[in-house]
Amino acid sequence: MPVLAGLTALVIFLVDLAGSLGVAVAVLYVVVILISASFADRRALILIAAGCAGLTVLAYLLAHGPSLGQQALLRCLISLSAIAIVTWLAVRHRISTQILRNSERRYRNIFQSTGASIWEEDLSDVRRAMDALVQQGITDVRAHMDASPEFLRHCVSLVRIVDVNEAAMKLVGARDQPHFMSSLQNIFIAETEPSFREFLLAYYEGKSSFSYETMIRTIDGERRSILMAATFPVTDGAHENVLVSIFDITDRIRAEQALEQARAELAHVGRVITLGELTASIAHEVNQPLAAIVTNGEASLRWLERPVPDLAEARECLVELIGEGRRAGDVVNRLRKLATKAAPEHTLVEVRTLIAEAVELVNRQLLEQQIRLTQDLGAHPAVVLADRVQLQQVIINLMINGAQAMATTSVRELTIRLRQDPAEGVIVTVQDTGVGVSEDAMDRLFSAFFSTKASGMGMGLSISRSIIHAHDGRIWVTSAPGAGAAFHFALPLASQAQDPAP
Structure with missing residues (x-):
C-alpha cells in the first residue's frame, strides 16, 4: 500500500508538471490520501497530505514560473482545497475507526475475561416463529407454549448461539467452542425447559430484563445450579443479539441447604x-x-x-x-x-x-x-x-x-x-x-x-x-x-x- 501511494503521487506530479491537460490534475492527490488512510495513522496521514499539497505547489511553480496565470492559479487552489477537505474527512474517519476498534477490543476483553459465563444468542428466528403464531390467530403465545411442549422445544432449537466466552466453556467443561456447540443437547435437561420458556416469553413480550434460577448438566454429567440473567436491547424492529449471563450458584445453593x-x-x-x-x-x-x-x-x-x-x-x-x-x-x-x-x-x-x-x-x-x-x-x-x-x-x-x-x-x-x-x-x-x-x-x-x-x-x-x-x-x-x-x-x-x- 505505501508503494502504491508513492507511485500514484509520482505519476500525478509528472502529469501535473506537464500542464498540457488544462485541468486540475492535482485534485487526484486525494486518491493518494484515501490509499494512505488504510495504513497510516493520523499523524502520518497529515504529513502525507502536506506532501501532496507541496507537490501541487511545486508543480505549479515549475510549470508556470513567476507569471501568475489566473486559470492555472485557480486549478492549484481547487486542488489544495480538495486535498485539505479529503484529509480532514480521512482524519475524522481514522479517529472514528480507532475509537470503534478500541471499543471492540475493550468489549472483547471484558467478554472473555469476566468471571461470569456469557452466551451471545441470536433470537431472530424465535421472534419470527412467534410472530407466525399471531398471524395464525393465536393471541396468547404464553398459553400456547404451555399447552404445546413441542413448540417450546422447536423455539429452543431456533436459538442460535453466536459466541460464548471462556467462563461459559469452563462452566460446562468444554475444551473449545466447537466442543461446546456440539454438546448443547446434553447440557440442557428437563429442569432447564421452564427457564427457557420464561426467557423466550420475556424477550417476545418486550420486557427489559430477565432472571431465573434453573439447572444445567455439564459435559461430564454433573448437575449445576445456575442463575440466568439477561437485559434485552431496546430496538425499533431490529432484533439484535442478546447477551445472557449465567452464574454458577451451585455452591451457594448447597451452603443455603446446609x-x-x-x-x-x-x-x-x-x-x-x-x-x-x-x-x-x-x-x-x-x-x-x-x-x-x-x-x-x-x-x-x-x-x-x-x-x-x-x-x-x-x-x-x-x-x-x-x-x-x-x-x-x-x-x-x-x-x-x-x-x-x-x-x-x-x-x-x-x-x-x-x-x-x-x-x-x-x-x-x-x-x-x-x-x-x-x-x-x-x-x-x-x-x-x-x-x-x-x-x-x-x-x-x-x-x-x-x-x-x-x-x-x-x-x-x-x-x-x-x-x-x-x-x-x-x-x-x-x-x-x-x-x-x-x-x-x-x-x-x-x-x-x-x-x-x-x-x-x-x-x-x-x-x-x-x-x-x-x-x-x-x-x-x-x-x-x-x-x-x-x-x-x-x-x-x-x-x-x-x-x-x-
Missing part, C-alpha cells in the same frame, strides 16, 4: 431444652386428663355394679372418659411434634389457635409463679404460611422469657396480643412487667450465646430470630428499664385463602 439444615437442628435442640424447662407444666397437662380418665372409669364400674345397672350414667362417664383420653392424646401429640427432629414444613396456620396451644403448655408454670395471663387475640382469623412447630416454639420461648423476667417483681402480668397490619401482616406481641432490657443489652439481645440471665444459655432468642427470618418476617423488642419488655414478631399473611392446616 444452613437450613443447621438451623433446623438448632431449633430442635432449642425445643428439647424448652421441653425440659416445662417439665412441671407438661406433667400437669398429661396427669389432669389421666386422673379424669381413672375417675370416670371407676364411676362407670360403680354404675354397672349396682343391683340394677344404670347404663345411662355409665355411658355418660364413658363418653367423658373418651374425651379426656383424646385430650391427653392431643397433649402427647403436640409434645411429640415439638420433640421430633423434622424438616420445616410450611402450611397454612391459624395463629390464634397456635397461641392457645402454646398457652396450654406454659399455663401451669405461669400459675406456679403467680403470673396473671391476659390474651387479646382479636376476633378475626389470622392465617400465615409457616412451620407450625417452629412458630409455636417462638411463642413458647417468648412466654418463658417473659415469665423468667418477672421472677423478682411484685406485679406479674403477661400479655399476649395479636393484631393485623396492612403493611406487615400478622403481629404478635408478648409483653411482661419485668425488669426490662437495658440499652447495652438491647443491641445484643438476639445474638447467639448472649443472655441477661446468669444461668441462661443465650440461645432462645437467637433461635427465635432465625425462625422468624426464615419465614420472611422480623422480630424486635421495645423496653423501658424497670417497666418491662415487649417482644414483637411480624409475619406476612398467607397469600391464598385456604383452610388452615389442622
